[in-house]
Amino acid sequence: PQDAADCQLGGTSRESLHRRNTECEVFDDGTNTFFWRAHTVTVLFILTCALVYVTLLEETPQDTAYNTKRGIVASILVFLCFGVTQAKDGPFTRPHPAYWRFWLCVTVVYELFLIFILFQTVHDGRQFMKYIDPKLGVPLPERDYGGNCLIYDPGNTTDPFHNIWDKMDGFVPAHFLGWYIKTLMIRDWWMCMIISVMFEFLEYSLEHQLPNFSECWWDHWIMDVLVCNGLGIYCGMKTLAWLSMKPYQWQGLWNIPTYKGKIKRIAFQFTPYSWVKFEWKPASNLRRWLAVLGIIFMFLLAELNTFYLKFVLWMPPEHYLVLLRLVFFVNVGGVAMREIYDFMDDPKFHKKLGQQAWLVAAITVTEFLIVVKYDPNTIMLPIPFFITQCWLLGIFLIFTWTLWRFFIRDITLRYKETRRRKQEAPADRDRPLGNGNTAAPSGRSKLNGSSDTLRQRKA
Incomplete structure (x- = not known):
């Protein structure tokens, strides 16, 4: 595993060396079970059998659109099979390295899909979404969360708090869950709070472009920042504290005698193999400061892309593609943040940016370019x-x-x-000798200076 290689090679900085020593303390019994084998030949045999079945036994339908969709899906599945068995492992090994290799290949497929959309015309790109879902390709109105901002509305005798209940939709638990997972990715309370507050300022700044950015003041600062985001960050930090104190001593499933122990071992399979505490230290040097600013900027840009993409591609907020994109970023974001932290913390050992971090950065930029191309008028609306x-x-x-x-x-x-x-140098020169008298310079010392003074001048 990669963690074992890190332990053998060692690190350059004291923090990275301590981190690798902590990872070296993690051990496993090394049981080579069926679950941990690569199964490259098995996957290749099953894939070949499926292709033989389609070629020899299945009759190809006389539907061009259906065959095109099926051919694209088959091509993606073959690429995913290759990546899961042959791609390079990342920094995570739990629950299984193949799981993270799968998401690495999904990242490549999603970036290629975005590049394809980027190279289409605006009309063709929006109508292409109909091939994914026939309900798409139709302009949709955006919901305005502003309007009446009274917390207690005395004019409504039936339900004076109706404004609060109107804001309590499915996005409230989504905000909480999203910030809980982001806290697990970033692993720093200050960075999470800065990103949370900064995004609310972005909503204030861009509400003239997207109507659903228009919210009441208490919706911005009480429901979002304090309740949803703040509670998610708090629960995330508590989870991080538990993960940092948890003993990571792994034992093979078949070596555990009790059924309760086996079930507990299966549940812990979905926890990290080892734990690394992120210490960003942005003020330690210029490189780390610029890197932290870049991380905050990319996080905010990815958040904005969520709203602008569904706006320019005419996707309703509750569509499953919007949810799938969020699930995608949940799985790839943690790996990307770990690779960025390793690259920042020990650039001599990690000489290049990780593969998942590189792809996530490329995806974020590509999504923003699609927004700029598909609706430049909205993007260029002048800010107050x-x-x-x-x-x-x-x-x-x-x-x-x-x-x-x-x-x-x-x-x-x-x-x-x-x-x-310079102020200490004359004091050393005038320091008294052992008998209490200052050293009187000789004739040669008057001309050329004493040997100590001459040595100081050379230095």
């Missing part, structure tokens, strides 16, 4: 002037702090250190 001023002020503050923290502050510290050493 006072909102532009707020964003420019925020960018200026970040730039100023970066300049002070990693450039001006370092130069100032170096100047103070140099000045302190």
Whole structure:
């Protein structure tokens, strides 16, 4: 496994070395069960039998559209079979390495699908969605979550709190579950809260482009930030604390004598093989600071793509394709964040960005390009002037702090250190000798300086 290779090669930094030593303490009994074998020949035999059946025994329907769909699906399935058995393993091994190889191949297929959509005309791209679901390809109105923002409406005697109940739809548990999983990915309370608050500011800034960004103030800050997002982040941090304290001592299923122990072992198969605590330390150096800013930016862009994609491709929010995209990012996001953290934490050991992180970044950018191409008028709607001023002020503050923290502050510290050493040098030269008298310079010392002073000058 990759974790064992990490333990053998060692790390360069103290933190990465401690992390690898922690992973080295994890052990397994090494039982080579049927579940852990590759089964490459078995998969190849089953795949060949399926293709032989389609070729020799099944009559091909005389339907061009149906055959085209079936051919594309078969091509994708063959690629997934190849990837699950032959693709490179990632950093995760639980519940099974083949599971993460499968999602790596799904990532490639999704990126290729996005590239195909990007190269179509706007009309053809929207009508192509009909091949996936005949109900698509029709413009849909966006729901406006704003309007009456009274928490208690005295004019409605039947239900004064009807505004709150109207906002309680399926997206409330989705917000909680989404931020619970994002916390498991990022593993840092501050970064999660910054992304949560920043997205609410983005909704304020872009509500003139998408109507469903228009929400009441209490919907933004109470229901979203405090209740849904905050509770999800809190539960995620509690889960992270439990995972960090859990003893990771694995034992083969067949070596456990009791049935209760076997069931517990099967349940723990869906927990990590080992645990790595993420310590982002964004202010430690410029490279990590820029990387953390890039992670926050990509997270916010991926969140915005969720709303803009369904807007430009005419997909209703409750459509199963929207849900499948979220399930996709849930499975690939954790691997991508681990690969990004390894690349940041120990660039000498991890010399290149991980494969899943590379693909997720490419997907996020491609989705944004589709939005720009399919509806540039919405994207180019001018942002109100006072909102532009707020964003420019925020960018200026970040730039100023970066300049002070990693450039001006370092130069100032170096100047103070140099000045302190220069002030200490005369004190060392005038230090009294053992008899209490200062050393009187000789004639040669008056002309050329003492040997200590000369040595200091050379230094």
